[in-house]
Amino acid sequence: MLAVGDRENMRIKAYYYVGNAPTAVKNVIQQQLMPAVIAYYEAALKVSRATAPIQYSNADAQECAKVDAVDSLKNGINADLVLFITGANEPEKGYVAYASACDIDPTTNRPVVGMINFNYAYGFDKDSFLTYQTQIYTTLHELGHVLGFSSSLYPFFVDPTTNKKLGVANVVKTKTVNGYAGVSVLTLQPLTDRLKTYFNCQELDGAYIEQEGGPGSAGSHFERRIFLNEFMTASDIIDCRVSEFYLALLEGTGWYTPDYSMAEPMFWGKGKGCAFVNSKCVDTTTKQATITDSFCNDLGNIGCTFGAQGYGVCGTNDLTQKDTSMDTAFNYWGDFRKMADSFADNCPYYSFYSGAECRDSSNEPRNLPTGEYFGEESRCFTGTLGVQKALPTTSPMCIKKYCTKVSTNQYNVLLEIAGKNTTCTQEGAISVDGMFGTINCPNPNTFCVSSGLTYCARGCLGRGTCVENKCVCNKGYYGDDCSYRVVVPGEAEPESGPNKTAIGVGAGVGGGALLAIIGFIIAKIKAMQAGGAAGIAGKAAAGNSGAQPGQGADNAV
Numbered sequence: 315m316l317a318v319g320d321r322e323n324m325r326i327k328a329y330y331y332v333g334n335a336p337t338a339v340k341n342v343i344q345q346q347l348m349p350a351v352i353a354y355y356e357a358a359l360k361v362s363r364a365t366a367p368i369q370y371s372n373a374d375a376q377e378c379a380k381v382d383a384v385d386s387l388k389n390g391i392n393a394d395l396v397l398f399i400t401g402a403n404e405p406e407k408g409y410v411a412y413a414s415a416c417d418i419d420p421t422t423n424r425p426v427v428g429m430i431n432f433n434y435a436y437g438f439d440k441d442s443f444l445t446y447q448t449q450i451y452t453t454l455h456e457l458g459h460v461l462g463f464s465s466s467l468y469p470f471f472v473d474p475t476t477n478k479k480l481g482v483a484n485v486v487k488t489k490t491v492n493g494y495a496g497v498s499v500l501t502l503q504p505l506t507d508r509l510k511t512y513f514n515c516q517e518l519d520g521a522y523i524e525q526e527g528g529p530g531s532a533g534s535h536f537e538r539r540i541f542l543n544e545f546m547t548a549s550d551i552i553d554c555r556v557s558e559f560y561l562a563l564l565e566g567t568g569w570y571t572p573d574y575s576m577a578e579p580m581f582w583g584k585g586k587g588c589a590f591v592n593s594k595c596v597d598t599t600t601k602q603a604t605i606t607d608s609f610c611n612d613l614g615n616i617g618c619t620f621g622a623q624g625y626g627v628c629g630t631n632d633l634t635q636k637d638t639s640m641d642t643a644f645n646y647w648g649d650f651r652k653m654a655d656s657f658a659d660n661c662p663y664y665s666f667y668s669g670a671e672c673r674d675s676s677n678e679p680r681n682l683p684t685g686e687y688f689g690e691e692s693r694c695f696t697g698t699l700g701v702q703k704a705l706p707t708t709s710p711m712c713i714k715k716y717c718t719k720v721s722t723n724q725y726n727v728l729l730e731i732a733g734k735n736t737t738c739t740q741e742g743a744i745s746v747d748g749m750f751g752t753i754n755c756p757n758p759n760t761f762c763v764s765s766g767l768t769y770c771a772r773g774c775l776g777r778g779t780c781v782e783n784k785c786v787c788n789k790g791y792y793g794d795d796c797s798y799r800v801v802v803p804g805e806a807e808p809e810s811g812p813n814k815t816a817i818g819v820g821a822g823v824g825g826g827a828l829l830a831i832i833g834f835i836i837a838k839i840k841a842m843q844a845g846g847a848a849g850i851a852g853k854a855a856a857g858n859s860g861a862q863p864g865q866g867a868d869n870a871v
Contacts, residue, residue: 321360321571326352327393330810331381332401335434339401341801342438342449344808348399348430350775350797351453355461357776358561358576361394361569362422368396370427378416379429384809397460398429405435410550412530413456415467422477423470424569428460440798444552444674450772450797451545451554458546458560462567465533471502472568480568491522492594492659493643498523498533502566508558512580515588521559522591524548526657536560538657540591542582542620548657552666553623555580556772576773581764582620583608595661596646603662610662613651618694618710619664622756622765624671625694625710629662630654672712679712685732685749687714690794693766697743697753701732704751713753717762725762727755771795 328348332340367390375383379398387396411432415425430453432438439445462471471480484501491497501520510518524535527548535548536559545554546563557580561572583590586605595609596602603609608620610628619626630653637652644660653660669677672692679686684699692712698705714730727738729746731753736746738755745752756765770780777796778787787796 321362324356324359324361324395324570325363325393326356326395326397327391328352328397328399328808329381329384329387330399330808331379332399332432333810335401335403335432339434339438342440343399343401343432344810345801346440346446346797346799347438347449347453348397349799350450350777351457353777354454354556354576354772354775355457357773358573359461359564360571360573361424363394364419364426365421366390367392368426370396374417374427378414378427379431386809394426395460396427397457398427399432400429401432401434403434405433407433407435409433410436411452411456413459415460415464418467418470422569423472423479424567425460425462425467428457430456430460442674442676444671444676446797448550448552448554450795451556452550454556454772455545455550459534462564462569463534463546463560467567471566474568477568486523487519489519491592494525494641494659497525497537500563500566502563505559505562505566508562512559512584513587513591514585515591517588518591521563524657526659531657535657537659538655539595539659539661540583541580542658542663544580552671553619553621573773576776578772579767579769594643594646595659598646598648601647608663610664613662616667616710617664618696619666622693622695622761623673624666624712626664626666626670627654628664670712677712684709684711685734686712687730688712689714691715691768695729695753695756698751699731699746699753700750702750708754711753715766717758717766717768719762723759725758727758727761727766729753772797 330344330348332343335343368387369390370383370387372382372388375381375387375398379400381398381400411430413428413430415428417427418424419426437445438449468485469479469482471485472478473480487499487501488496489499499520499522506518506520509521510516522537522540523533524537524547525532531548536544536546538547541547541557541559543551543553543555544557544559546560555578556576558574558577561574561577564570565572586608590605590608593604595604597604603611610617613629614631614633615628616625617628618624630651633651635652636650638650640650640652640660646660653662654665655661655663671677672688672694673690675689677688679688684705685701691714693715694710695713696708696710698708699711716728716730718726718728720726729736729738731746731749734746734748736744736753738744738758741755741757743752743754768783770783770785772795774780774785774787774796777791778785780786785794785796787793790800792798792800
């Protein structure tokens, strides 16, 4: 095996079986979405190259993705990961996409073949900023499972210096947290050390894993209460981030050397100490949130989301909803009231309203005389500001902002409201000339390095250079993150095969939920025995910890 220092950037080859999709959908998947996601992982990860090409027969491809292998794959392809990209139009099914790893390398134990299936019914639109960004993160998430974040793959994690398996007992432990027994904890380095530093909690013994939901959710995602908008939590959430923690998890598998400059900044729980991780989010005596800049008290009311990316409702907009079957550890108010997010330990936080993402320029301002603005430089502020009169109550609003550096660690926040400008120099309410009411300024020195921070999303996907926190895209690419590719008329389509054999996926929970559903199905991982032809033959069953194609994806919300 190559030494860790001899690893090279990953090579991912995708074969497409989406000819049954509407032309516009097929083009988004083949020409934009998958190439962008593949570009990210190829830039972010280095691996030990296989010593022989990957060969796959029709029988293998049928078992993995219900498709036939194209000739180039039958003959052998020089790649580090082969993906079968399939799809179906299943509006009655509760999933957006699902993925599985299908085979692992006999020497390194690293996944080398996988599949991703898309549900065309949920729409694939590159022209809507928010929709396309959500699709990017959905696809990154699904491929993230194939690469390693799956309970079915934990037994194959290795010590990269010896290539010996770590053993599940050394990868996952269980503990009781906040009175809830059986919380799984991933105890991997360097993940654990990065978490200790980030949360300022030296007691942490690893990353808490989602325990709620069925086999498509529990065990193979980060816990939402602790990681909120990390892209490997169990369902889609606006303002996802590909964090250092996922990259550290991949490094902990022993298979990858990540480029941490490709991680996106996170702030949820940062520096909050062990109480944030190990204490209840709501005090069961006072019935109040324990950390009020993360969790909220005004259930059902509207306010700015964490990170000021938009506005939404505190906890739930249906205060009558109950769940008498919930674990007593999460019955904070004593009456079994249920919050909207089923993966956050029933904790109340401001979750986005549809159409209330400040950065999405396609959103129309609400019918309020506040001078709202939707676009990349917009963030959520609160106040009573009005053009003709002050608002009767403090409300959230999307306002165009610019951070300016005054001196070392000192910032001002410039606000542009209805054609008028004002400046936040410190935290507190200020008025705006020619307008009524006030707007609440955040602490500029905190805001400008967190919620108001401009950064190069996903490291420009390896398709550009980050200059002054903005992506300068290479020729042929464009967009804030260089995720769009210029398609040349008449260019050859990527290598494709015939449509997949029709396979159903069991219905998830309610396809019309506010949060889009990210289904995850992990298929049988076949442990590979050394000496197999071309690195892929000689496969033996290695167990299955998730739904097979044809079974239900359980992480719908």
